[in-house]
Amino acid sequence: MTEQRTRLKRFSAADRLWHLGLVLVFMTLSVTGIAWMFYETSWGRGLGSLFGGYQGTLEVHRIAGLVMMAGFVAHILYMLTQIDWKGFPRSLMGPDTLVFQWVDVKGFFAHLGWIFGLREHPRFDRWSWWEKFDYWAVWWGLIIVGITGLMLYNPVLTSQFMPGWLLNVALWVHRIEAVLAMGHIFTIHFTVEHWRPSSFPYNASMFDGSVDLEDARHEHPEWVARLEKEGRLDAALVAPPPVPLRILYFVVGYAIIALGVFLLVFALINAALLTLF
């Protein structure tokens, strides 16, 4: 029995693989980074023992950091191949672009107005302003954390090319930016994607690649209307994933979410025990 094609393809296989790779490496870095930062506490040492103690935690953190940087470079190269160079730079200003446009600024204020009940929900196209923000925020974070992380990777080598006291600054910047990134993901990103009443308890679209068509009609109406007008809507419709796959998405996804929330909660609890200065 064929399922009704009630879902709309939204994320390509490549999109999903990039996201999954990012998630796995980010969580590895988070766990090892937090274990290192909280090593004075028994909770931190417990986390660190999973990786072989203090040195092991640092080793894994460094290697995962290199993997993250390599992935970032690979992603930049991949994105360069995705740009329509023939139509450049106009091609970066189309309705499917991830680049911020004036319409996103208007969308932000319109969305704020809807939140306060002042107007109806804005009609977003393919990407809402917060999805674009979530994409570019990773670039900012990886550049800051990556550069300072590479500086800290081998302090003796780094100090051959720049003054050693820059490492004092680098460690603080690395810490603060990492805490910003983890804090943002484990609170705001999880809430917007999974815990909003309209998608509670779980939103599998980044694993499965599709969104419910009716949800898309109401959150991204301009996009659906555009697909319809261009005759591409029918080709983009898919059936919901089979139940075993849905279970898999839920279990894996929630394991990661739970890990993030666990890190957040216990980091907050143990924060008072930290000696920062």
Add this chain to the structure above:
Amino acid sequence: MRIGHITFCLLATLLMSLPAIGQAADKPDELAGTGYFRDQDTLPGSFRFYQQLPGGEAGLWGLGPTRKKISRASFNADAHADVADYSPQTRCQKCHAPETRDLHGLRMNITCVQCHRNVPVTGILHYYSPLNPIRRHAYVCAKCHEGATPSFASYMVHEPNPLAPESRESFPLLYYGIWFMLILAGGVFVIFLPYTALWWIRDLFAKLTGKLRHD
């Protein structure tokens, strides 16, 4: 064409650093030193770059830790000579508590005397002190950090509180850099945590009034 131009510029920048390799022994690289600890790096006057003297400009336009207030005792052979109630049995932490709370002490359990020695505790700017910046990398840092350079030794083990007003004078880049990062991170949360919370509530209203579909 453009790619070729960019590649050329990148290569030229990298190649321009080649003269730094294979420095003549009498004109050592300021940052990396020569690696010849006994005969070169630790001779008087070898490296002026990292001396922590008040008013010194040093590298990067004085953004580094070069303006820390220095006490006279730091120049003495016995830094505690004029300290009342001092005896070698006194615990360092009694007067130097903040200095025991940095990463070297907390993570590696390094004790004060492992670097500062104690017969007597010599001021770090005394001419012959192992901790004098002109030879610190060789006599102290390299005990654990193989290959330490003069630049490596300029890392502040006893880092000041980056947020304290005193750091603005003693380590400007740390002060301004960390305040910037805190304001950035704090700003993001101060704006987007309430935003997300209000959004969640609005979404709940939409769902409860049957208007889940944002009509």
